[in-house]
């Protein structure tokens with residue numbers, strides 16, 4: 001919200017260019033590796049993809065069933081990027097890769113992704129304007145205004161069921177427009193409001209990075225809290241959706257479905273803010289790798305594991321570092337303060353009372369001293385200048 005008009009325009013244009021520019025280095029596989037040369041052994045089963053669509057595809061790939069090859073059932077229940085300690089490290093690298101690809105595309109190494117402070121409460125999407133991520137269409141509650149470039153974007157990886165049945169992987173084919181209806185989920189009133197500023201303050205107070213079973217059921221885990229499966233204070237509750245999850249679900253459309261969500265460019269800004277919270281937590285609580293689980297986390301989430309499907313390989317540990325010192329970026333963010341506890345209020349009241357008493361005492365002492373000095377100063381010594389009465393002589397002398 002604090003970008004200038006020119007900065008907003010430059011950011012939106014850069015996203016638009018990334019959506020249209022073929023990735024210079026990467027292609028995507030659309031079949032299991034054993035079929036990568038097609039049925040005749042001569043057809044390549046991989047495709048070019050644009051920079052932004054590669055960003056969408058890699059997220060889809062990380063959450064989709066693991067395809068074991070033609071004639072074999074796919075292996076589900078695996079999520080390389082969510083519901084585990086790697087949630088924050090995976091999405092951090094995901095953003096860094098997009099930012100780097102966009103810097104190269106723009107020939108501008110200073111290009112940086114901004115963030116959206118989604119913890120503003122209420123039911124208004126403040127960045128859903130045509131100069132930013134697109135206003136709501138006046139014709140259809142679920143669509144973007146035709147004045148936004150994003151109304152022309154088409155999504156990829158929409159047909160998950162087809163990929164499963166056909167035994168293929170999502171390809172680069174673009175299909176429907178982005179759908180978004182912020183605060184419009186009438187069936188789930190809990191996701192009709194954005195997280196509150198206090199939720200961010202509370203989650204930053206959760207001391208432990210992650211707790212067994214290192215999953216979406218973890219309690220008193222900072223990672224599970226900021227991911228949004230716990231109440232903002234850290235206690236796991238299966239009904240609750242908070243922070244990152246709540247912001248996704250609030251969007252109510254493309255941005256709220258895990259296999260599709262990066263197709264809505266709000267994903268980028270929602271995740272940079274989540275990353276900013278992560279970095280603030282590392283700054284406050286330390287980034288000692290010992291707090292990141294070395295084992296017993298879901299597949300792909302252990303400390304030393306490579307994050308799927310990034311290339312070249314990069315481990316969770318490599319992203320568990322403070323960004324300004326190790327990764328060369330920082331967030332210009334102000335963090336909401338935490339209200340005082342009752343004990344803190346009582347302590348502050350006692351200290352304030354003692355200080356007041358001490359000040360009054362000191363002031364009174366000074367005043368009394370000053371007065372006595374004043375009196376001394378003006379009170380002439382009893383001496384010759386005072387009349388004395390000499391009773392004996394019956395006359396007065398000076």
Ligand SMILES: O=C1C=c2cc(C(=O)O)[nH]c2=CC1=O
Pocket residue numbers: 082241245246248249255256257258259261262
């Ligand atoms: O894209 C996402 C969509 C999500 C929805 C939930 C949920 O809590 O139901 N979580 C999500 C994470 C995403 O990354």
